[in-house]
Amino acid sequence: MAEIRVEHLRKAFESFVAVEDSTFTVADGEFFVMLGPSGCGKTTTLRMIAGLELPTSGTILLGGEDVTFKRARERDIAFVFQLFALYPHMNVRANIAFPLKCEGLPGAEIGARVEEAARILRISHLLDRSVSGLSSGDRQRVALGRSIVRKPLAFLMDEPLGALDTELREAMIHELRALHDRLGATTVYVTHDQLEAMAMADKIAVMNRGIIEQFGAPRDIYDRPASLFVADFIGQPSMNLIDFRASLAPGASELALGGARVAMPELRMGCPERDLVLGVRPEGVRLDDASPLRGEVFGAEYLGTTQIVTVTTAHGAVRARLPASLKVNAGEPVGLSFRPEKLSIFDRASGRALP
Ligand code: ATP
16 A cells, blocks of 8 residues: 555745645555645655655655655655656666666566566667667656656656656656556656646645645546635636625525626525625636626637637626637627536635635
8 A cells, every 4th residue: 555645744944834734645546746836835745755855744654654754765655856867878778777776686686677667668679779869758768667667655756747848748748647557656746737737637736835725636626626726727728707796695596796697506605795706717608698797809819629719898808718610809799608517706805715
């Protein structure tokens, strides 16, 4: 079992708190992504799990064992920093074998394990090649080979695809996920790129300023953002956020926006009058001539099969994802309606979604 459990983890660098009271569990075999903007504390969390940074307080359990104060090399974890860092004077076989040689394993076992890693990564034909002549994709595979050959309990990866161009990155996203499915090893992956996170993760923790804002499956995070930060950070283009003021009764399934009644998923709890924010994904916005919610087309961004149409309204600009075949003209008056299932309501002051 290689479950990773992090309990009330905190890290302060003098008076600056980089990670605040972080608690989460990565199940055995899960691909877990820590996602957030630069400086939110992802790397610091990962380094604490790896044993490269000592927590200020809190506990880290690996497979049920408390490893909080164990050194990095005493934890059965592979930390993949930079997939490009290979030894240029060694061939592919020697690069992959390197960590096992350091461990002092017998030659025959090293040979067998290197062959196995190469087979999993489909680079057996490259084993005797020099690494200097390899394509970027193959270099990444060799670097991955060096990590998986140790058969660690878990992999920790810090923006491993950050330095790649878009095309190779997309290919490697699928390759890493497929590799994970073949190996089934618990993986913690850090990125600031939501597309990487969405494509690879079983579970995502969205971090902001040292705090985990939301923890869940990619779809839940996209469909039910727990906070304004998550709503704004996840999705391209991001969720439309419209300020309004209202009191909402428990069980309310409708709200008033200007003269328009907007249907929404039923609220479990209401709230007294206060500043609220209506969040709706661009794909939840429709053009609807009959709607009293009026606006004027500002412009459209063509995306192939869809287009993002920006409509200016009395409540600010609203973006709608519409079929590219739909003809819209700048300056055209339109009505807007929202798909209720694509709506969230947030409390402006706390930034949290209303349940
Ligand atoms: P990035 O993607 O830019 O690496 P991140 O989310 O991984 O961002 P961290 O590297 O964990 O963020 O850093 C979190 C905060 O802690 C940052 O403000 C950083 O400046 C600070 N920090 C990290 N390491 C140290 C250190 N050794 N001493 C002081 N401050 C640090």
